[in-house]
Amino acid sequence: MWTFIHKWGSPKWFYAMSARVQPWCWAVSLLLIATGTVWGLAFAPTEVNQGQGDSFRIIYVHVPAAFLAQSVFVSMAAASLVFMVWKIKVADMAATVMAPFGAVMTFVALFSGAVWGVPTWGTWWMWDARLTSMLILLFLFLGVIALRGAFASRDSGSKAASVLAMVGVINIPIIKYSVDWWFTLHQPATFTLTSRPAMPTEMWLPLLVMVLGFYGFFIALTLMRTRNEILRREMNKRWVIDLIREAR
Amino acid sequence: MLDTPQGGLWVAFKATLKRDVTLMFRRRGELLNPLVFFALVVTLFPIGISPDPAVLSLIAPGLLWVAALLAALLSLDSLFRTDYDDGSLEQLLLTPQPLAVLGLAKVAAHWLFTGLPLAIVAPLLGIMLALPAGSYAVLSLSLAIGSASLSLIGAIGAALTVGIARGGVLLSLLILPLYIPVLIFGVGAVQAAINGDGIAAHLAMLGALLAASLLLAPWAIAASLRISING
Numbered sequence: 001m002w003t004f005i006h007k008w009g010s011p012k013w014f015y016a017m018s019a020r021v022q023p024w025c026w027a028v029s030l031l032l033i034a035t036g037t038v039w040g041l042a043f044a045p046t047e048v049n050q051g052q053g054d055s056f057r058i059i060y061v062h063v064p065a066a067f068l069a070q071s072v073f074v075s076m077a078a079a080s081l082v083f084m085v086w087k088i089k090v091a092d093m094a095a096t097v098m099a100p101f102g103a104v105m106t107f108v109a110l111f112s113g114a115v116w117g118v119p120t121w122g123t124w125w126m127w128d129a130r131l132t133s134m135l136i137l138l139f140l141f142l143g144v145i146a147l148r149g150a151f152a153s154r155d156s157g158s159k160a161a162s163v164l165a166m167v168g169v170i171n172i173p174i175i176k177y178s179v180d181w182w183f184t185l186h187q188p189a190t191f192t193l194t195s196r197p198a199m200p201t202e203m204w205l206p207l208l209v210m211v212l213g214f215y216g217f218f219i220a221l222t223l224m225r226t227r228n229e230i231l232r233r234e235m236n237k238r239w240v241i242d243l244i245r246e247a248r
Numbered sequence: 249m250l251d252t253p254q255g256g257l258w259v260a261f262k263a264t265l266k267r268d269v270t271l272m273f274r275r276r277g278e279l280l281n282p283l284v285f286f287a288l289v290v291t292l293f294p295i296g297i298s299p300d301p302a303v304l305s306l307i308a309p310g311l312l313w314v315a316a317l318l319a320a321l322l323s324l325d326s327l328f329r330t331d332y333d334d335g336s337l338e339q340l341l342l343t344p345q346p347l348a349v350l351g352l353a354k355v356a357a358h359w360l361f362t363g364l365p366l367a368i369v370a371p372l373l374g375i376m377l378a379l380p381a382g383s384y385a386v387l388s389l390s391l392a393i394g395s396a397s398l399s400l401i402g403a404i405g406a407a408l409t410v411g412i413a414r415g416g417v418l419l420s421l422l423i424l425p426l427y428i429p430v431l432i433f434g435v436g437a438v439q440a441a442i443n444g445d446g447i448a449a450h451l452a453m454l455g456a457l458l459a460a461s462l463l464l465a466p467w468a469i470a471a472s473l474r475i476s477i478n479g
Binding site: 153 | 351411426429432433436464472
């Protein structure tokens with residue numbers, strides 16, 4: 001068991017093994033996303049209860065992106081913890097490549113939320129509790145990325161970014177609940193969507209497919225970018241030089 | 249063996265605190281800077297928005313809290329900077345006592361000379377912003393408790409960026425998102441006092457945030473200092 005885990009910690013082993021897993025991840029995730037997109041956009045019934053019409057279909061991008069935004073931060077912090085405790089470099093490489101992806105997903109969630117806000121709330125931006133926490137999450141991602149880039153030595157940057165990611169992940173629930181509290185105190189009267197009617201099965205099933213597809217995409221992309229990061233960092237190692245020579 | 253030079257946790261804590269307090273007194277001019285900054289930011293708002301007391305009293309709680317928060321943030325960059333420059337931070341790392349406790353002593357000194365004065369001065373600026381009566385004591389109290397959390401959380405960022413030449417802007421990018429819960433409950437307490445609601449819940453949350461950061465922040469500060477110095 002432990003030797004199995006330790007093997008994955010070696011960049012060379014990780015590079016070789018992920019090559020086998022990666023195509024499957026891509027195939028499954030792209031298939032799921034394609035299915036979910038067609039199903040959600042063309043076949044799922046139109047929303048009638050709140051009169052949102054077809055605009056509700058933004059949910060098929062918005063919700064998976066929002067899920068991922070938070071999951072990516074947690075995964076990044078978990079990878080950082082593994083790196084800090086066991087000094088496994090692959091974990092740090094994974095954390096490195098996760099941060100920009102998480103920031104993009106947070107931005108996608110915010111942007112699709114803003115676009116969705118126009119037909120439903122009549123405005124691009126509301127200081128809604130969820131939008132506000134998402135915005136703060138985006139700043140946390142940007143902070144981690146900026147801190148990593150600010151150090152001259154990559155090792156110090158990795159460690160500093162790891163500490164910040166772990167501090168951030170402890171703070172995320174605190175921020176989330178305090179923003180919820182803040183929002184209930186300042187709830188604007190214009191926006192009352194508190195009693196959310198249950199979504200019919202035909203609507204949430206494609207959503208589930210999309211969420212799974214997005215997670216698969218996250219795994220596939222992280223594998224791919226971690227592999228690139230391995231090559232970049234181990235550029236001068238014997239096995240990488242051999243690998244490049246073979247490819248030529 | 250009572251007066252061996254090494255001594256325990258408490259001795260090291262007191263010594264670090266005393267050293268920092270002494271250093272602060274030697275640079276008395278700098279002590280005023282956060283307070284002047286606080287007053288200046290507060291002055292900008294009536295000019296920028298409206299001198300009408302009705303408008304000002306509406307935004308006063310949040311404004312005072314945000315201005316105090318920014319003043320505390322501004323002073324953070326120098327928390328470890330001078331010690332880093334003259335090498336005494338490395339000596340701190342070499343001491344046999346845990347770095348977390350020594351870091352906590354430095355944070356305590358920082359709070360004594362920024363957070364606490366800000367909390368004391370805030371009611372004065374509250375008068376200038378037509379802060380409604382009955383909320384002045386709560387403003388001071390919430391700032392006193394809240395700024396202690398701000399110093400603790402901010403010290404993590406200061407420790408992370410101390411090795412970076414121009415870490416000031418980066419420091420605010422890292423730390424401001426983490427300040428939001430403190431800001432919410434701090435302003436909430438003052439707002440509740442103005443509305444005549446119970447303030448206990450807000451103050452309890454501020455206390456809880458302080459307890460949590462007292463427990464966790466010193467370890468993060470110590471780890472960050474080690475990274476900044478040893479790489």
